[in-house]
Amino acid sequence: MHESVLEVSNLYKQFNTFVAVDKISFSIGRGEVVGLLGPNGAGKTTTIQILMGITTPTSGAIHYFGREFEKHRQYCLQRINFTSAFNSLQGRITPYENLKVFAGLYDVKNEDEKINLLTDRLEIKPFMNIPYNRLSSGQKTRVNLAKSLLNDPALVLMDEPTASLDPDIADKLLTFIEELRQKQQLSILYTSHDMKEVTRICDRVIFLDLGKIVAEDTPLGLTKRIKTARLTLTFDGVKAPVATYLAEKNIAHSFPRRQVVSIDIKEDLIPKVIFGLSNRNVWLTDIDIRKPNLEDVFLDIARGGKDELDKN
Amino acid sequence: MSWTRIRSTLLQAWYYQKHSLEAWVDTIWWSFFSLILFGFLALFFAQSSGAEKAKSILVGFILWDMVRLGNEELTISTLRDIWSRNLSNIFTTPISTSEFLAAQMIASIIRSTAVFIVLSILAWFFYGFSILRLSWALPLYYGNLLLFSWSCGMFIMGILFRFGTRLQAMAWSMIIIIQPITGVFYPISVLPRLLQTVAYCFPITYIFEAARQTYLTGSVNIVHIGIALFLNIIYFSLAWLSFHRLFATAKRTGSFAKLEG
Numbered sequence: 001m002h003e004s005v006l007e008v009s010n011l012y013k014q015f016n017t018f019v020a021v022d023k024i025s026f027s028i029g030r031g032e033v034v035g036l037l038g039p040n041g042a043g044k045t046t047t048i049q050i051l052m053g054i055t056t057p058t059s060g061a062i063h064y065f066g067r068e069f070e071k072h073r074q075y076c077l078q079r080i081n082f083t084s085a086f087n088s089l090q091g092r093i094t095p096y097e098n099l100k101v102f103a104g105l106y107d108v109k110n111e112d113e114k115i116n117l118l119t120d121r122l123e124i125k126p127f128m129n130i131p132y133n134r135l136s137s138g139q140k141t142r143v144n145l146a147k148s149l150l151n152d153p154a155l156v157l158m159d160e161p162t163a164s165l166d167p168d169i170a171d172k173l174l175t176f177i178e179e180l181r182q183k184q185q186l187s188i189l190y191t192s193h194d195m196k197e198v199t200r201i202c203d204r205v206i207f208l209d210l211g212k213i214v215a216e217d218t219p220l221g222l223t224k225r226i227k228t229a230r231l232t233l234t235f236d237g238v239k240a241p242v243a244t245y246l247a248e249k250n251i252a253h254s255f256p257r258r259q260v261v262s263i264d265i266k267e268d269l270i271p272k273v274i275f276g277l278s279n280r281n282v283w284l285t286d287i288d289i290r291k292p293n294l295e296d297v298f299l300d301i302a303r304g305g306k307d308e309l310d311k312n
Numbered sequence: 313m314s315w316t317r318i319r320s321t322l323l324q325a326w327y328y329q330k331h332s333l334e335a336w337v338d339t340i341w342w343s344f345f346s347l348i349l350f351g352f353l354a355l356f357f358a359q360s361s362g363a364e365k366a367k368s369i370l371v372g373f374i375l376w377d378m379v380r381l382g383n384e385e386l387t388i389s390t391l392r393d394i395w396s397r398n399l400s401n402i403f404t405t406p407i408s409t410s411e412f413l414a415a416q417m418i419a420s421i422i423r424s425t426a427v428f429i430v431l432s433i434l435a436w437f438f439y440g441f442s443i444l445r446l447s448w449a450l451p452l453y454y455g456n457l458l459l460f461s462w463s464c465g466m467f468i469m470g471i472l473f474r475f476g477t478r479l480q481a482m483a484w485s486m487i488i489i490i491q492p493i494t495g496v497f498y499p500i501s502v503l504p505r506l507l508q509t510v511a512y513c514f515p516i517t518y519i520f521e522a523a524r525q526t527y528l529t530g531s532v533n534i535v536h537i538g539i540a541l542f543l544n545i546i547y548f549s550l551a552w553l554s555f556h557r558l559f560a561t562a563k564r565t566g567s568f569a570k571l572e573g
Contacts, residue, residue, distance in 0.1 A: 015565065049569040052400075053563075054403055054563060054568055054569045055563055055564075055566050055568070056560070056563045056564050073406075074406040074408065077404060077405060077406045081404075082401070086397070086572075087397050087398070087400055087401055088397040089396070089398050090324060090327075090392070090393065090396045090398045091395075091396045092328055092331045092332045092392075092396075093327040093328055093330075093331055094327075094331075097323075097327040100320075100323065101323055101324040101327070102320075102401070103320075104316055104317065104319060104320025104323060105317050105320045105321070105402070105406070105407055106405055106406065107317070133396075
């Protein structure tokens, strides 16, 4: 059982008649990385804004480290931090100066030592004295991340931190986050549209849609909920016997190319289909099976298939 | 209140000032060239209405610049953080609104005092005008004007938080609206009677009237200073309350989080 660093109970936010967050409850344990996913407009950003105290909820409760956020705002904000690809630091001043300001705002002891350590680790030292607004997106993201770690937070809210990074820098950043989590037992609430990234670093994923939690599980657990795999068969000859066989068996399919058929099918039925087609003298030249991944879960939810997901 | 957090906010203002040409333009450029303009205007009027009376225009100018700078320190520096998309970073640290406002007010004292000293020296050098003729009342005038500028600044900040940057022009323009009716450059008696009544609702009207009187006669109108202080306390309290109310509404409606787009 994890010691809980964040507990959200029945969080509800309504803007006029629009419900942005609809009575969601979840918790994050020490050292746990939780992904908050969902299509645009699902309520992720509003949830993060409420968790950071810049938007007030209509109802519900937030507890950090066992203390109610509303009543212990300073205590909680001192122990958490936030980074987003969509926020910047003060553009006219240098990263060093920005970090110095935030070190003071978080009352960091030995601030120069701390800034040195982080800038070394994130490889941002060479541009610490260039005005922030002259940095590339990748450099800014790393400076923002340094800002979010200045106060040795127990929990960091990361809103698409790798959104503007090239794959190499994104990979380095994820490795850094993984190390932090291991060494410092850092808890992270992570939003991203990159499902590979989420699968790599998140222990648990919460899917939001229309303000509600529609699924919550480990990345593997979520993908297992989709029972169908995508079977792609390439064959010689005409498509008629293939189409006839699949129609007889009531198996939904499509022909993306003249001699290729694509079938979404339960995994245990795959051998049966291959055997059946062979019996009809269909010569299969290539068989490709793609198991469902988190992206499929995301698409399923975004396209309104959450009911099916729940049933599974 | 944490002094460390206040000091860090001041440090940010200093770093910005150090790097930004427009911050220097805002601080020095307008003030310097306006001084030149009003100085010559005073010299022109001196030919018809007496040197000292004409130079009292410079009393109005220098003191008004303190109001302008005090107001802008609160509003423009906040806008700079909004434009940089940095405001939400600041308000997700443990800083309280009181600490944030206190830092802006201290910054405004530092900036306006520095400009005040420079302008006073230049006015003396170019036009033989001495602001020190306001004697021991000068800090009282200065304090009252700053208090009023903070009230305006807090109110405008609240409006910006609540309604967003589409109203950002208020940061510069709102305070200008009251300039013509508060007797900055001329006595209130020249205004139509209705406007005179409106003018006496503003604390700075009493200060400009009193400052001119001190400059021309050497006497200090304690009653005017007292009324100004009384009105300033009311204005400041209302501005403080309205800022907190507007900020709370902005957080409730989500407009604060949307400030940065």
